[in-house]
């Protein structure tokens with residue numbers, strides 16, 4: 359067993375139209391992680407997922423799922439994967455129970471009503487089990503897609519924009535569900551446009567733009583790099599230099615000595631601001647105004663994608 363449950367190498371896709379949607383993508387997904395794939399519309403997220411799930415053929419490259427090549431060993435690879443697609447499909451007249459049970463059968467797994475019941479209960483669909491799909495609300499249909507994807511107990515779950523157009527409560531519920539799944543050992547790959555979703559959920563984050571992966575990083579590392587916050591103090595009187603009494607604080611003097619900026623880590627327990635203000639007071643330095651600013655995942659994402667487009 360290798361550390362990577364999903365391994366993608368040199369994956370390219372040129373659609374029949376001649377459009378190149380993926381350009382030599384290399385990506386390894388670690389066993390048991392939640393990986394968020396971020397990227398603007400048309401970046402290639404759905405194409406990537408569709409290839410791994412065998413819905414779209416690759417033009418070049420190789421994909422293995424737990425060692426099984428998706429081309430040479432398709433059935434074994436596919437049976438390990440659950441897919442929650444971006445688009446809702448409609449088997450309008452079938453019931454919830456039958457749809458989810460049938461889905462399990464498609465992967466050659468023996469019927470297991472207890473498992474189907476658990477999935478439906480976990481997704482708060484149990485009381486709708488005998489309902490026809492057309493009678494479900496949009497949010498319920500989305501949960502049904504998840505139930506279908508979980509029907510055959512996959513090791514790897516792809517969620518393509520799971521919370522697009524989903525209300526806030528349901529979104530929280532889905533996040534919780536995804537976390538619970540991860541606790542049972544399922545590896546999760548989700549695509550999203552919502553940075554806060556990636557921030558909230560992911561262990562690692564990948565950014566894709568125009569068919570290329572332009573960044574893959576541990577979320578905490580990314581947040582540490584980006585999670586710097588700045589406190590800017592507008593001084594009542596300009597300073598010529600930072601007084602020695604303040605030398606222990608990470609300060610910079612700017613705007614002709616009229617501004618002091620203090621950089622701190624939002625993730626450390628103590629910002630040091632209280633001590634700074636205390637020392638400023640002792641040094642007799644007063645300020646007229648103050649503001650804080652923070653670089654967010656959104657900032658880096660936007661600048662990365664812009665850089666790519668430039």
Ligand SMILES: Nc1ncnc2c1ncn2[C@@H]1O[C@H](COP(=O)(O)OP(=O)(O)OP(=O)(O)O)[C@@H](O)[C@H]1O
Pocket residue numbers: 373374375377378379397398399400401402403404405406444
């Ligand atoms: N069947 C197809 N034929 C030709 N081009 C396609 C086809 N499917 C997708 N594309 C193109 O490939 C590019 C990537 O599409 P894809 O659906 O993978 O993007 P995405 O990252 O999932 O976008 P979104 O965030 O909007 O879902 C787009 O430019 C799209 O127009």
Ligand SMILES: [Mg+2]
Pocket residue numbers: 403404405444518
């Ligand atoms: Mg998509």
